[in-house]
Amino acid sequence: MRTTEESTQAIIESANIFFARFGYGKTTMTEIAEYCDMSVGNLYRFFPSKLDLAAKIVDLVTQESVANLRRVSARKYRSSAARVEALVIAELRETFETMENRPTIEEMGRIIMFKRVDVINKGLADTRRVLEEVLQDGIASGEFTIPKPDFAAEMIQAATLKFRYPQLWSRLNLPALEREAKGVVRLLIKGVQTR
Amino acid sequence: MRTTEESTQAIIESANIFFARFGYGKTTMTEIAEYCDMSVGNLYRFFPSKLDLAAKIVDLVTQESVANLRRVSARKYRSSAARVEALVIAELRETFETMENRPTIEEMGRIIMFKRVDVINKGLADTRRVLEEVLQDGIASGEFTIPKPDFAAEMIQAATLKFRYPQLWSRLNLPALEREAKGVVRLLIKGVQTR
DNA sequence: ATAATGAACTGTCAAGAAATTATTCATTTT
DNA sequence: AAAATGAATAATTTCTTGACAGTTCATTAT
Numbered sequence: 001m002r003t004t005e006e007s008t009q010a011i012i013e014s015a016n017i018f019f020a021r022f023g024y025g026k027t028t029m030t031e032i033a034e035y036c037d038m039s040v041g042n043l044y045r046f047f048p049s050k051l052d053l054a055a056k057i058v059d060l061v062t063q064e065s066v067a068n069l070r071r072v073s074a075r076k077y078r079s080s081a082a083r084v085e086a087l088v089i090a091e092l093r094e095t096f097e098t099m100e101n102r103p104t105i106e107e108m109g110r111i112i113m114f115k116r117v118d119v120i121n122k123g124l125a126d127t128r129r130v131l132e133e134v135l136q137d138g139i140a141s142g143e144f145t146i147p148k149p150d151f152a153a154e155m156i157q158a159a160t161l162k163f164r165y166p167q168l169w170s171r172l173n174l175p176a177l178e179r180e181a182k183g184v185v186r187l188l189i190k191g192v193q194t195r
Numbered sequence: 196m197r198t199t200e201e202s203t204q205a206i207i208e209s210a211n212i213f214f215a216r217f218g219y220g221k222t223t224m225t226e227i228a229e230y231c232d233m234s235v236g237n238l239y240r241f242f243p244s245k246l247d248l249a250a251k252i253v254d255l256v257t258q259e260s261v262a263n264l265r266r267v268s269a270r271k272y273r274s275s276a277a278r279v280e281a282l283v284i285a286e287l288r289e290t291f292e293t294m295e296n297r298p299t300i301e302e303m304g305r306i307i308m309f310k311r312v313d314v315i316n317k318g319l320a321d322t323r324r325v326l327e328e329v330l331q332d333g334i335a336s337g338e339f340t341i342p343k344p345d346f347a348a349e350m351i352q353a354a355t356l357k358f359r360y361p362q363l364w365s366r367l368n369l370p371a372l373e374r375e376a377k378g379v380v381r382l383l384i385k386g387v388q389t390r
Numbered sequence: 391a392t393a394a395t396g397a398a399c400t401g402t403c404a405a406g407a408a409a410t411t412a413t414t415c416a417t418t419t420t
Numbered sequence: 421a422a423a424a425t426g427a428a429t430a431a432t433t434t435c436t437t438g439a440c441a442g443t444t445c446a447t448t449a450t
Contacts, residue, residue: 025403028441039395041444050442117366155378159354161364169356171312183350190386220433223411234425236414245412 008046010036012060015053023104024054024111051111055119058112061105062123065094069130080138081189084156087131088185089178092163096174099167106165128153135192145194156188203241205231207255210248218299219249219306246306250314253307256300257318260289264325275333276384279351282326283380284373287358291369294362301360323348330387340389351383 014035018027132153138144209230327348333339
């Protein structure tokens with residue numbers, strides 16, 4: 001006899017396994033339900049639709065990604081500028097690898113992007129917060145002069161769009177993308193460095 | 196009795212009309228040929244495939260767009276920085292409008308992007324050259340300090356990806372996109388301005 | 391009364407057939 | 421010989437229909 005919370009967790013785990021393995025489209029709600037010893041009708045008492053379940057998975061994947069960026073940010077760097085660069089490169093690598101090696105996850109992300117953009121925007125906002133904290137540190141240390149760090153973080157995020165899931169718009173390989181990302185980041189950093 | 200050049204031009208005009216009106220997929224080579232009083236077999240003596248014909252149209256549309264950017268660049272501005280901003284905004288507006296009001300052209304551009312990326316890259320290179328010339332002017336006037344203007348132009352182009360055909364990745368309306376583009380451009384410009 | 395079920399209902403997908411269109415080439419025209 | 425044609429060939433798209441899957445709800449179980 002499971003609690004509501006336990007059932008919810010079991011469904012999420014089951015969905016995670018099936019979506020990752022077979023993709024969103026090929027996974028049926030019936031097999032997700034069966035995997036946690038539940039009827040498909042009962043599953044709908046916990047999640048109102050298949051899309052909502054996928055949104056939850058994408059949200060969890062994104063939070064995992066944000067946590068990873070925080071770990072990258074927490075390492076030792078010689079400057080806040082280097083820290084910003086490390087964040088952008090980390091995100092480039094992670095999204096590049098997702099598209100290369102986890103196509104089912106990437107496809108699900110794309111579906112969520114069209115049908116549940118709020119989930120994507122939340123992920124972007126969380127990511128942006130990590131970046132903003134780094135900018136704040138740079139301000140505190142005197143390295144950066146930024147009137148509005150939240151706005152600057154937003155601008156940097158917009159300017160580095162090309163380096164998230166880059167295969168969508170570029171045929172460059174990862175080393176070339178990293179070089180380009182570093183070039184863009186250097187230019188942006190010069191725009192916020194204390195003169 | 197037409198010359199080869201005249202026949203080629205007639206085909207291009209015919210294709211332009213039909214592709215713009217009905218879209219690439221819905222237009223048949225037979226109707227393009229008929230419109231210029233030619234058999235469909237003869238049409239293939241001028242263009243090896245339907246895709247090649249579309250690539251030519253996209254190329255011409257792109258050259259038109261580059262010429263427009265040159266006109267924008269040629270206006271009077273108080274600074275090279277303002278000129279760069281005007282270029283980015285002009286491209287944003289033009290691509291936004293194409294997606295909104297000329298969906299058949301946009302769709303054809305997308306097909307060419309996947310199947311004939313060389314045409315797209317050529318268009319980007321031509322656009323970048325306009326930007327580079329503006330950067331060169333800024334260097335000559337002492338406004339900018341840029342070691343490699345061709346590289347800087349490339350970086351600026353990468354950083355402003357979001358503002359070409361923006362509806363592909365954003366739900367913001369045009370005014371909001373312009374504000375964001377200006378924010379990004381200001382940051383980039385601060386990265387190249389003479390200190 | 392609440393929780394769970396599984397078949398029915400509704401909507402979507404996929405495979406195969408039919409229709410359409412891109413392309414070729416044997417034939418005709420110039 | 422070179423240019424043009426239009427039907428044949430090959431490839432792609434569209435349509436049809438049965439299968440499949442998302443979702444609901446009458447019924448059963450707790």
